Structure formats: structure tokens, C-alpha cells
Amino acid sequence: MSDRNPSPAGGPLVEGPRDPEHDATASYALEPEYAASLTRRVLATTGRTVEVRSPLNGAPLAHIPQSSAEDVAAAYARARKAQQAWQRVSLDDRAAILLRLHDLILERQDEIIDLIVWESGKARKHAFDEPLHVALTARYYARTAHEHLDTQRKLGVVPGLTRVEVNRVPKGVVGIISPWNYPFTMALCDGLPALLAGNAVVAKPDAQTMLSALWGAQLLEEAGFPADLWTVVAGPGAEIGPELVARSDYVCFTGSTATGRLIAQGCAERLIGCSLELGGKNPILVLRDADLERAAEGAVRAAFSNAGQLCVSMERMFVADQVYDRFVERFVARTEAMSLGASLDWGVDMGSLISQQQLDTVTRHVEDAVAKGARVLTGGRHRPDLGPYFYEPTILEGVTPEMTCFGEETFGPVIALYRFHDEADAVARANAGEYGLNASIYSQDGARARAIARFVKCGTVNINEAFAATFASIDSPMGGMRQSGMGRRQGAEGIHRYTESQSVATQRLLRFGPVLGMSDATYAKVMTANLKLMKKLGRA
Structure with a gap:
């Protein structure tokens, strides 16, 4: 993995104090008055x-x-x-x-x-x-x-005489x-x-x-x-x-x-x-007919975007036996080619974790897995030479249920690989646990992948993409199933959640009760006949 140093930037940054231990990453600081103007x-x-x-x-x-x-x-x-x-x-x-x-x-x-x-x-x-x-x-x-x-018209109970509108009230x-x-x-x-x-x-x-x-x-x-x-x-x-x-x-x-x-x-x-x-413990499935180069490129983004600190990033990867070895070779090579650094440049592939707390969690999960028999295919190290909270993108193999990272969310640049032979078993393993936020399926047969997606218990499923296809498609809802949450952002659900639906019905001419001297019993018979007629006419 290559490392990059920062470059100057305009806007809110000014020349800052230099730190002998992290000289390359300490050349700039936030302009004090800029920060003060925001905090006010x-x-x-x-x-x-x-x-x-x-x-x-x-x-x-x-x-x-x-x-x-x-x-x-x-x-x-x-x-x-x-x-x-x-x-x-x-x-x-x-x-x-x-x-x-x-x-x-x-x-x-x-x-x-x-x-x-x-x-x-x-x-x-x-x-x-x-x-x-x-x-x-x-x-x-x-x-x-x-x-x-906008206010929407709905069907009234009496065609032509009952006008119903639904308002969206904040x-x-x-x-x-x-x-x-x-x-x-x-x-x-x-x-x-x-x-x-x-x-x-x-x-x-x-x-x-x-x-x-x-x-x-x-x-x-x-x-x-x-x-x-x-x-x-x-x-x-x-x-x-x-x-x-x-x-x-x-x-x-x-x-x-x-x-x-x-x-x-x-x-x-x-x-x-x-x-x-x-939270999420999101799965990615690489099927036997996947484009392996595309899957390996997507897996890097799926696991290591924002150093894995993304609710919809992947921490579990299930790869078909038929392509496992070839896929892993590509995935490891792409991961090791990533550039890491504390930089404002575009050339960096992965930055820092946010805090000592996140670094401690990632370190604890990896060390626990290794101590219990997991293998580190690449990464697995804290990098204080780059900055206080940097941790290398890490691929684990042989993770088992007794290891902390098997079921708990790491929220860092760590992903575990698992082989599968039967796709139904892979879906069952992907659905294991209590979370259900995001999933990804790689296959060159889009129809088959979409059919499999219906059985994956996640609020969003991306086909041949990590997470951006669903997250950036604002017209579609985004959210979790099970312990990954309730409600949705984006799309119609993302705005309707902030409104109360209010039904307003205006009745003309006919009132709901006996008219023209009808008895209650006669009124009931007339209304029953009308219901039967409406059914024959195909009315809702």
C-alpha cells in the first residue's frame, strides 16, 4: 500500500504548527476565525x-x-x-x-x-x-x-356525489x-x-x-x-x-x-x-458467473470507502467456490495497491479512522479474530506513521462464529471472506444475524441476481455495485430491515414521513341516512343493493 502526504489547499486552511512526529501531516490547520464564525x-x-x-x-x-x-x-x-x-x-x-x-x-x-x-x-x-x-x-x-x-383526489363512496381529497400537512x-x-x-x-x-x-x-x-x-x-x-x-x-x-x-x-x-x-x-x-453487518455475494475484475473493484469500494465507516459498507463477503481463488487474488492485489494518507489531494484511496475509539474497536476485532485462528490476507496493522488513527485496509479469512467480528459491526476497514457452494446457503448465511441494511450481488445474469435479491433481508440490494447505485438513486427509498432500523429516507417515503395525511370529504345532495321517509330497514336494503351493483360495475 502506497502512502501520500498532504498538499496545500485554499479555503478554510492556513499554515499550522508542525509536529516532529507527524511533520508531513501537520502542515495545515483550520483558520481560527473561519471556525469561530461557524460555531457561533x-x-x-x-x-x-x-x-x-x-x-x-x-x-x-x-x-x-x-x-x-x-x-x-x-x-x-x-x-x-x-x-x-x-x-x-x-x-x-x-x-x-x-x-x-x-x-x-x-x-x-x-x-x-x-x-x-x-x-x-x-x-x-x-x-x-x-x-x-x-x-x-x-x-x-x-x-x-x-x-x-400536492392534494390528491381519491375515490368517494358515492360516485359523483362524494368528493374526497387527501392533503399532506406538515x-x-x-x-x-x-x-x-x-x-x-x-x-x-x-x-x-x-x-x-x-x-x-x-x-x-x-x-x-x-x-x-x-x-x-x-x-x-x-x-x-x-x-x-x-x-x-x-x-x-x-x-x-x-x-x-x-x-x-x-x-x-x-x-x-x-x-x-x-x-x-x-x-x-x-x-x-x-x-x-x-447498524449493519452488510453482505456481498460474488456468484460463480460474476465478472471478477468488476467484483474485485467493487469490493474495494464496498469495504474500504471512508475507511469502512459507512453504514452501507460491506463487512462480510461470500464467494462461490468456483471462482473463490481467482477472485481473492484480484481482491488482495487491488487492496494492496491502495494509497493511504492524510491528504487533501485527490490521489488518496483511503484516509483515517475518526477517533481513538474507532481505532480501538478495529484493532480489538482483528486481534481477537487472529488469536482465534483467522488469517490476515493483507493489512491488519495500525499505521501511526500516517496519522494517529490510520489502520490498513484488512481482509480476513477463516472467521468463525466465536470471533467478535463475525457478528458484531466493526465499522472500519475490515472484511471477512467466506466460501460457498450452494447459492441458497449463501443467501441464508447473508441473512444470518440481526441486521438488514444493505447487500450487494455480483453476477453477469442481472435477472437471476434480481430474483435472488428478493430473498435477501436487506432494505437495499445493489446488483454489480457496492452501495452507490441505491444510495444515489434518490427516487428510491433507502433504509434498513430488522435491527437496522425503521422508516426510509429518499423517494416518496423520505418526504411523506414528515407529513400527516389529512382526508377531506365533501358530500353533495345525498346524505348518509334514510331519506324521503325511508325506514332504517329500507335504507339498509337500498345500500346493500348499491354495494352489489358497484361490484358488478367493477368499482373499487
């Missing part, structure tokens, strides 16, 4: 701050103000006031602001990407996915606003709790359809990557969204998370299954809805 967007009055540092080299990034329960209450008060005015803004005007946001993001993408790389440690090409995804989301919902939100204020692994897109993509539907948002991004989320909030305002329609609070989830659940009309959460359960319990207690994208 946090609604916080406690006077407390938390320092955050770059995972690339440990350089200080910012001191994030911390919100109190009272600050959260104030955020919701502001949001409710803003939402009351916002829901009266025409749908076309709301959509126009989303299209302005689309253009702003594409125009400012270099600055956005610089900040994402510096704050998250990921490779630049993986950071690029974030403004791309947010721009796609903004454009999609702007262009399909009327399709999803829920009010949506609480969005977003993770650190994709700090720009996850902070924004779920909230854009909420705004379009007429809601306000109170957002709590993860503490490790607040700056990317705050930059997103600033862009929303520049695009034309009213002040207080998108308010940001900051603080430990255990402290202010319950306040968000207690004050929201709907909660959208992306993160761990354990936290998702707590949020679901809080929402159930209040009888409000929630959508949860949670």
Missing part, C-alpha cells in the same frame, strides 16, 4: 465548550459551544414560530430555494470538501460524495415537490440527530424534504463533526431559507437527546442500534413517529 451558529448559552481536533494529525479545529436543556427549549420555540410562517410559503417558492441550495453546493464544493476532509479524516474522493449527495437530494425534491405534496418541528461518518450529507439530506414539506428543523449533529454540519446550516441560510427554520444545538446525546425527543413532532436519527432503541422508546411514549437508520 450553535444555540448555546452555557459558556461551556468542547475542543475538537482533526483525526488527520490531531491539530485543533474548534471549541464547540455546548447547549443546555434550556437552549434546546429555546431552539424549539424559535423553530415553531418560524414554521408557522414557513408553511404558508408556496410550494414553488420552497422548491426554488432548494434549487438555489443545489447551485451553491456545487459552486462551493471545494471549500466544503476541504472542511470535511480536515474534520473527518476521510479521503478527498469520499468527501466529494457528500456535496454530490446533498445536491442530488435538493434537486430531486425540488423537481418532484408537486408529485409528492408535522411541525422535526428533530434530526445526525452522525459523524458523513457529517455534511447526513446533517442535511434528511432535513431538506422536511423543509420542503413545510416543517422546521432542530438539528443535533455529532460532536466530532459539528463544523461540516454548521457549514451546511450556513449554506441553507445563504440559499434563502428563513432564520430559525433550521436551528443547531450541540451537546452530549445523553444530556440533550431526550430533550429533542420530548419536544419534536417527529424524530429522524442515524446512528447505533442501541441508541435507536432508546429514541424509539421515547417516541412511542409520546405517540410520535420516528425514522431510524441503524
Whole structure:
């Protein structure tokens, strides 16, 4: 694996302090006033701050103000006031602001990407996915606003006399709790359809990557969204998370299954809805007729994009006996050819893990597997020479159920390989465990692969692709089955979750009861005859 050093970049970065141990990765730092301008967007009055540092080299990034329960209450008060005015803004005007946001993001993408790389440690090409995804989301919902939100006519009980319409009414204020692994897109993509539907948002991004989320909030305002329609609070989830659940009309959460359960319990207690994208132990199947070069290229992206810190990345790979050895040779070779580095360049294939906690988890999983008999085909080492949290992309063979990484999510650049002979057995093994977020199938027979996909218990399945085909197709829903979550982002479901459906029926002439002196018994007979007639006429 080759290593790369950083190069200068414009925008938010300035020459920074040099560290003798990591001299190559410590040449730049975040411009202090730039960071301060972003942190001022946090609604916080406690006077407390938390320092955050770059995972690339440990350089200080910012001191994030911390919100109190009272600050959260104030955020919701502001949001409710803003939402009351916002829901009266025409749908076309709301959509126009989303299209302005689309253009702003594409125009400012270099600055956005610089900040994402510096704050998250990921490779630049993986950071690029974030403004791309947010721009796609903004454009999609702007262009399909009327399709999803216009009042729809429905069948009335009495043809010609009962007019039924279904309105999409905003829920009010949506609480969005977003993770650190994709700090720009996850902070924004779920909230854009909420705004379009007429809601306000109170957002709590993860503490490790607040700056990317705050930059997103600033862009929303520049695009034309009213002040207080998108308010940001900051603080430990255990402290202010319950306040968000207690004050929201709907909660959208992306993160761990354990936290998702707590949020679901809080929402159930209040009888409000929630959508949860949670953990995964995602499988990839390489069938005997797969294009092995394409499968090996896809497997590298599937396992090692963002150093494996992606909810839909793959940690289990099932390969047909007939092609196993040839595939593994290609996969290992491509993995060993990857370039690693703490860099703002486009030439890096994989960046850093986010924190010491993630590094500890990855190290523990690999060491446990090796101690119990697994073989490391490549990787398996911490690389402090590149940065504090770098870990090599790692391929394991011989992983068995008693090993921690067999069933637990690693959320790092580690994948385990398994042979299979029977495809039905491979599907059963892919479905084993409690998760069901994303899967991938490689085969040159698309129809056969799509037929197999129906039996894979995952919310998204990609054919001859790792994850981007479903994730970037904004018109289709994305989410998990089983312990990987509930609800969906994207598509119609991604915006309808933020609305209440309201049926309005207007009745003309005929009333529902005896008329013209009918008895109740006669009325019942007339209505029964009408039902039989409607069936004969093919009416619903």
C-alpha cells in the first residue's frame, strides 16, 4: 500500500504548527476565525465548550459551544414560530430555494470538501460524495415537490356525489440527530424534504463533526431559507437527546442500534413517529458467473470507502467456490495497491479512522479474530506513521462464529471472506444475524441476481455495485430491515414521513341516512343493493 502526504489547499486552511512526529501531516490547520464564525451558529448559552481536533494529525479545529436543556427549549420555540410562517410559503417558492441550495453546493464544493476532509479524516474522493449527495437530494425534491405534496383526489363512496381529497400537512418541528461518518450529507439530506414539506428543523449533529454540519446550516441560510427554520444545538446525546425527543413532532436519527432503541422508546411514549437508520453487518455475494475484475473493484469500494465507516459498507463477503481463488487474488492485489494518507489531494484511496475509539474497536476485532485462528490476507496493522488513527485496509479469512467480528459491526476497514457452494446457503448465511441494511450481488445474469435479491433481508440490494447505485438513486427509498432500523429516507417515503395525511370529504345532495321517509330497514336494503351493483360495475 502506497502512502501520500498532504498538499496545500485554499479555503478554510492556513499554515499550522508542525509536529516532529507527524511533520508531513501537520502542515495545515483550520483558520481560527473561519471556525469561530461557524460555531457561533450553535444555540448555546452555557459558556461551556468542547475542543475538537482533526483525526488527520490531531491539530485543533474548534471549541464547540455546548447547549443546555434550556437552549434546546429555546431552539424549539424559535423553530415553531418560524414554521408557522414557513408553511404558508408556496410550494414553488420552497422548491426554488432548494434549487438555489443545489447551485451553491456545487459552486462551493471545494471549500466544503476541504472542511470535511480536515474534520473527518476521510479521503478527498469520499468527501466529494457528500456535496454530490446533498445536491442530488435538493434537486430531486425540488423537481418532484408537486408529485409528492400536492392534494390528491381519491375515490368517494358515492360516485359523483362524494368528493374526497387527501392533503399532506406538515408535522411541525422535526428533530434530526445526525452522525459523524458523513457529517455534511447526513446533517442535511434528511432535513431538506422536511423543509420542503413545510416543517422546521432542530438539528443535533455529532460532536466530532459539528463544523461540516454548521457549514451546511450556513449554506441553507445563504440559499434563502428563513432564520430559525433550521436551528443547531450541540451537546452530549445523553444530556440533550431526550430533550429533542420530548419536544419534536417527529424524530429522524442515524446512528447505533442501541441508541435507536432508546429514541424509539421515547417516541412511542409520546405517540410520535420516528425514522431510524441503524447498524449493519452488510453482505456481498460474488456468484460463480460474476465478472471478477468488476467484483474485485467493487469490493474495494464496498469495504474500504471512508475507511469502512459507512453504514452501507460491506463487512462480510461470500464467494462461490468456483471462482473463490481467482477472485481473492484480484481482491488482495487491488487492496494492496491502495494509497493511504492524510491528504487533501485527490490521489488518496483511503484516509483515517475518526477517533481513538474507532481505532480501538478495529484493532480489538482483528486481534481477537487472529488469536482465534483467522488469517490476515493483507493489512491488519495500525499505521501511526500516517496519522494517529490510520489502520490498513484488512481482509480476513477463516472467521468463525466465536470471533467478535463475525457478528458484531466493526465499522472500519475490515472484511471477512467466506466460501460457498450452494447459492441458497449463501443467501441464508447473508441473512444470518440481526441486521438488514444493505447487500450487494455480483453476477453477469442481472435477472437471476434480481430474483435472488428478493430473498435477501436487506432494505437495499445493489446488483454489480457496492452501495452507490441505491444510495444515489434518490427516487428510491433507502433504509434498513430488522435491527437496522425503521422508516426510509429518499423517494416518496423520505418526504411523506414528515407529513400527516389529512382526508377531506365533501358530500353533495345525498346524505348518509334514510331519506324521503325511508325506514332504517329500507335504507339498509337500498345500500346493500348499491354495494352489489358497484361490484358488478367493477368499482373499487
